[in-house]
Amino acid sequence: MPITSSQVRKVAQLARLELTEDEVQLVSDQLASIVTFVDQLGEVATDGVEPMAHPLDIHTVVRPDTEVPGLSREQALSNSPNHNDECFLVPPVMAR
Amino acid sequence: MNQTPYKLVIGLEVHVQLSTRTKLFCGCPTAFGASPNTQTCPVCLGHPGALPVMNEQAIALAIRTGLALNCEIASVTKWDRKSYFYPDLPKGYQISQFDQPICGPGYLDFADPENEGETLRVRLIRAHLEEDAGKSMHDEGAGKADSQIDLNRTGTPLLEIVSEPDLNSPEAAKAYLIELRLLLTYLGVSDCNMQEGSLRADANVNLHIAQGDTTVATPIVEVKNLNSFRAVERALTYESQRQYSQWQKDGRDITQAPKQTRGWDDAAGVTVAQREKEESSDYRYFPDPDLVPLHIEPRQLEAARQALGDLPAALRERLRYAGLKEYDANVIVSQGRSMVDYFEQAVASGAPAKRVSSWIQQDVMRTLNEQEISIEEFSISALQLAELLQAIEKGDIDNSRGKDVFQYCLQHPEADLDSAKAALGIEAVDQGELEALCRELLAENPKIVAQVKEGNVKGLGALIGAARKKNPNADPKQVRELCHQLILADA
Incomplete structure (x- = not known):
């Protein structure tokens, strides 16, 4: 199944990926190949088969509404590329 | 619209x-x-x-x-x-x-x-x-x-x-x-x-x-x-x-x-x-x-359904059935379940629904606002309020003296109706006393008497004010009626 470059650009935009023209061509071919592979599933007759939400045959796994100790703020912030004493920091969102 | x-x-x-x-x-x-x-x-x-x-x-x-x-x-x-x-x-x-x-x-x-x-x-x-x-x-x-x-x-x-x-x-x-x-x-x-x-x-x-x-x-x-x-x-x-x-x-x-x-x-x-x-x-x-x-x-659904409890629409219906207008039922239900309980307790104790509703909407809610508290924290219980409103309903206390009792009870949470009345000097005014009071008023206010004789009854209001200065326990409604009767009888 061919994948057009505009489809690649749209998906890249949704994933916030910036691709060069060469990369768009490369990814189009790669995506076409993986989508063709997965498309084989379409050959299986699935009329009357209930859609499956999960491969495991279990359901309704719940926990009680009780607190469990989490991370300290120091731990929570420690993996982030940028933070101050209290918060994660990200480039200004309001600047368009 | x-x-x-x-x-x-x-x-x-x-x-x-x-x-x-x-x-x-x-x-x-x-x-x-x-x-x-x-x-x-x-x-x-x-x-x-x-x-x-x-x-x-x-x-x-x-x-x-x-x-x-x-x-x-x-x-x-x-x-x-x-x-x-x-x-x-x-x-x-x-x-x-x-x-x-x-x-x-x-x-x-x-x-x-x-x-x-x-x-x-x-x-x-x-x-x-x-x-x-x-x-x-x-x-x-x-x-x-x-x-x-x-x-x-x-x-x-x-x-x-x-x-x-x-x-x-x-x-x-x-x-x-x-x-x-x-x-x-x-x-x-x-x-x-x-x-x-x-x-x-x-x-x-x-x-x-x-x-x-x-x-x-x-x-x-x-x-x-x-x-x-x-x-x-x-x-x-x-x-x-x-x-x-x-x-x-x-x-x-x-x-x-x-x-x-x-x-x-x-x-x-x-x-x-x-x-x-x-x-x-x-x-x-x-x-x-x-x-x-x-x-x-x-x-699980059935259990949840059973546990729903009374919802606002049903409670409004119930309050209307108890005798309230749609507007009044809505005001009380909007105050939350505890206010509905307070209302229903007072009514169950014998106080008339409309009077309870009107006191809740005026005196009770104003006090809650002033004190910034909820009805659960309110110092006058539904039973106390019911007792007071029944006394007013029977004519034992007039409405305005009732408000005095309400204020007294707010300041003295332990007070019951009798002790509040005693502390405020509220006692029944018998018919003889009332008539004497009214005759005294008429004698002091010949102008008003003349006006009323001519059909202008506005002046009767001034008599009520004067009566309450002489005796705060005099029921304004009774004073007004009796003065009117006496003037007409005299005419």
Whole structure:
């Protein structure tokens, strides 16, 4: 199944990926190949088969509404590329 | 209702924060107001390999709400990922429900704010569970400093209640929200605090404009950031006028412009364009492989139904049956379940319903406001109030002396009716005393007597004031009647 470059650009935009023209061509071919592979599933007759939400045959796994100790703020912030004493920091969102 | 050249069409999406102790998929606390980033764990921070597990209480509260909103409750429901990028959404997707929401179609009835005695019905499309995002704090000034992200709220359970576009005025939209909030409060599923964001409303708005035989629909606008009932009403009024003048300018209808998102700027009193709405498919919903489906058993539903308790609509009915007008029943029910209990206890103790209602709405509610307390903390019990109102009803105490007793009891919580009366010097004035008092008044006020003889009874009011100076226990009504009789008898 061919994948057009505009489809690649749209998906890249949704994933916030910036691709060069060469990369768009490369990814189009790669995506076409993986989508063709997965498309084989379409050959299986699935009329009357209930859609499956999960491969495991279990359901309704719940926990009680009780607190469990989490991370300290120091731990929570420690993996982030940028933070101050209290918060994660990200480039200004309001600047368009 | 204002006559407008168009019909306003409004649907509301209401996000309700459910009052669980912990988050939807992890055991972090949900308490409001904690210091930033002190209520997180690997699950709500979206660390690789961390796995979500459903909070059974969030599910129970969603079912409870759905039942009260007359919704069909799903026997099988599941979780989907809604993908989008925003810094306060650490996983890059929100766990939500796409095609199998926990609550299906339902409805809510509420009093029509524009036609007394009429009821409006909003049909509900669905109500689904989802996790909240974190909080972003932007540099409001220059917009150049980094944005700060607090992830305490991330993963807090929300129930999103989506209505059909059945609302046709800003007033109706506000009335629906007020009724919804009252219902949620009675159910105890949310604190519904709008300032703290526990109840958030977005509105989908457009106009249907009559053009000869056809109707033109304007492009749909989603109005966000409606943080108070007043904001809902103002924003919708503004937005309907804006859409009409926009349509007059460019004539574009719903097929010629995409759905737009606008934010309500409360200070400026305007809606401001935000990003163009992404198409639904751009969220790339798919079933969350980290979570298994949820089955809801019939007996679980039945138990939840049994536990619903009395809801506002039924209580209003009950208060009207007890003898109250619709307006009065609504005022008392709107004060919450404890006020209804207070009313019903007083009536059960023998006080007449209308008098209880009027004292609750005036003296009791004013005192609660002044003291900034709730009815549970109020120092005069329903039984005490009932005793006082029965005494007034029987004529043992007049209404104005009754207010003195009320004030005395407020200051002396241990006082009963008899001790309050004794302390205030309230005693019955017998007929002889009353007549002597009235004759004295007439002798002192020949002008008024002359006026009354000529048919001008206004002066009788002045006599009442004078009577109460002589004897505060004199019943104004009796004084007035007796003076009138004596004058006429003399004429």
